[in-house]
Amino acid sequence: MEREKKSGNDVHGLVIVHTGDGKGKTTAALGLALRAWGDGLRVLVLQFIKSGGDYGERKGFAALTAADGRMEMRSCGRGFTMRGHVPPEEHRRAAKEALADARAAIVSGRYDLIVLDEINYAVKFGLLRVEDVIDLLKARPAALHLVLTGRDAAPEIIARADLVTEMRLVKHPYQAGIKAQRGIEF
Amino acid sequence: MEREKKSGNDVHGLVIVHTGDGKGKTTAALGLALRAWGDGLRVLVLQFIKSGGDYGERKGFAALTAADGRMEMRSCGRGFTMRGHVPPEEHRRAAKEALADARAAIVSGRYDLIVLDEINYAVKFGLLRVEDVIDLLKARPAALHLVLTGRDAAPEIIARADLVTEMRLVKHPYQAGIKAQRGIEF
Numbered sequence: 159m160e161r162e163k164k165s166g167n168d169v170h171g172l173v174i175v176h177t178g179d180g181k182g183k184t185t186a187a188l189g190l191a192l193r194a195w196g197d198g199l200r201v202l203v204l205q206f207i208k209s210g211g212d213y214g215e216r217k218g219f220a221a222l223t224a225a226d227g228r229m230e231m232r233s234c235g236r237g238f239t240m241r242g243h244v245p246p247e248e249h250r251r252a253a254k255e256a257l258a259d260a261r262a263a264i265v266s267g268r269y270d271l272i273v274l275d276e277i278n279y280a281v282k283f284g285l286l287r288v289e290d291v292i293d294l295l296k297a298r299p300a301a302l303h304l305v306l307t308g309r310d311a312a313p314e315i316i317a318r319a320d321l322v323t324e325m326r327l328v329k330h331p332y333q334a335g336i337k338a339q340r341g342i343e344f
Numbered sequence: 345m346e347r348e349k350k351s352g353n354d355v356h357g358l359v360i361v362h363t364g365d366g367k368g369k370t371t372a373a374l375g376l377a378l379r380a381w382g383d384g385l386r387v388l389v390l391q392f393i394k395s396g397g398d399y400g401e402r403k404g405f406a407a408l409t410a411a412d413g414r415m416e417m418r419s420c421g422r423g424f425t426m427r428g429h430v431p432p433e434e435h436r437r438a439a440k441e442a443l444a445d446a447r448a449a450i451v452s453g454r455y456d457l458i459v460l461d462e463i464n465y466a467v468k469f470g471l472l473r474v475e476d477v478i479d480l481l482k483a484r485p486a487a488l489h490l491v492l493t494g495r496d497a498a499p500e501i502i503a504r505a506d507l508v509t510e511m512r513l514v515k516h517p518y519q520a521g522i523k524a525q526r527g528i529e530f
Contacts, residue, residue, distance in 0.1 A: 170522050176368065180509040182375075186368035189375035189401075190528065196407070197400030197527035214383030215375075218408065221382070225407040271528070303528055320522060322515035323366040328508035336356050336506060341383035342376065342457070342489055 171302040172320045173295060177278055177311035180325035181343070187273045187305045188215055191229070192222070194303070199270035200228045202263050206256045206285075207235035207276035207308075214341050234259060235276070253285035257294070264297055264304070271303040278308025278315065288312045357488040358506045359481060363464055363497035366511035367529070373459045373491045374401055377415070378408070380489070385456035386414045388449050392442045392471075393421035393462035393494075400527050420445060421462070439471035443480070450483055450490070457489040464494025464501065474498045 174190070176183035191201045203219065210216065210233040222229040234256035236244045263272055274294075280286045291306070295318050298304060306315060316322050331339075338344055360376070362369035377387045389405065396402070396419040408415040420442035422430045449458055460480075466472045477492070481504050484490060492501060502508050517525075524530055 170517075170525060172517060172522070172525055172528060174528075175514075177514075178512070181507065182362065182368060182372035182509050182511065185375035185379065186372035186511075187375070188378055189368075189371035189373070192374055192378055192404040193371065193400040194527040195400070196402065196404030199400075199527045214379040214381070214385075216382065218378040218382030221411040222404065222407055225411065303525065316515065319515060320517040320520065321367065322513075323368050324512040324514050325368065325372075326364070326510040326512050328361075328363075328510050329502065329505060331356075331358060331506040334506065336358070339356060339358055339489065341380040341385045342358060342360075 169301045171298060171300055171304070173298075173318060174303065174305045175278070175311050175316060175319040175322040176305065176307045176325060177309055177322070178324035178326050179309055180327040182325045183307040183309070184275050186323070186325070187275060187307050190305060191271065191273055194271045195222055195229045200268060201230065201271045202269045203231040203273040203275060204256060204260055204263065205231070205233040205235055205275040206253060206280045207238055208233050209235050209237045213344065232259065250285050253280045257286060257290055260294055261297060264294060264302065265299070267299060269302065271305070273305040273307070276308045277306050278311040280308070281312055282308065282310045288314050291315055292318065355487045357484060357486055357490070359504060360489065360491045361464070361497050361502060361505040361508040362491065362493045362511060363495055363508070364510035364512050365495055366513040368511040369493040369495070370461055372509070372511070373461060373493050376491060377457065377459055380457045381408055381412075381415045386454060387416065387457045388455045389417040389459040389461060390442060390446055390449065391417070391419040391421055391461040392439060392466045393424055394419050395421050395423045399530065418445065436471050439466045443472060443476055446480055447483060450480060450488065451485070453485060455488065457491070459491040459493070462494045463492050464497040466494070467498055468494065468496045474500050477501055478504065
């Protein structure tokens, strides 16, 4: 079935960007991954900033992987740069490794959809150069869908994207003094 | 574990709205559902407009349901009102039934998160009254998270929400003449 789709005339890999200051950038990418997986595509979610931990998202994905190995999730980051006490060079090294990992996955032909989670943030915070990301886009096979998430997506990346959505914060519970809710916000 | 969370002091059910003209409103709700499920919450996705079919999202959810029954998805609609030839009164009847179903689920205590997918669209197109939706919000137990998706969310609903994100279309592949991609956009 996958082969059928890949040989069809209509398969045009999309470069999708989720950016903006609102919630839902990563979450919508996870939803896309779920839908694509359900439709028979081979999916990789590669997290540039996040360092793993037992987030609900990881557990949810593990269930999909267990059901059918077409779903993979890898966390290659060291956490957000504004939190914790990880030296900047460690963040940069992790980002470079994730970049190499992403490139290998992109050219491997093993996936139909790859999510590069928080890669825009990695560029914004100087962990990666925008040229590194453009090179990834250029290396992409024509049928591969790529999703790039993170706030402040570089204009060069937006210029090369097919589908760009800005998640805009309209109202946030922090504003009303409500703490972040487990299972929902983290 | 669920009970632990529910008895904690920090559980404050959020009313979350995903609106706007961009992609990702339903998709982010599905991602939220996946994350919440992975975190041990009991989840229901109730689709007001969609009529089922074998979307990838349904197959993905079916895998989660099979892994652990805490995930349910129900499609109660008759499809988008602008497509097909379903008489308006049938759309309205389906929406009323979905509303009753939603109310029963909300007051049942059986769920920690309920997604009311496309309910904003149902209001916008006159299938439901905004007062019907406000009544649902009022009936909600304090610890229950509700996600309401669909473009053109009514101001009365936004006023009662804790977290509102507008998904704004920045760039769409239709603009470049690229057809919708299976597994990604539908």
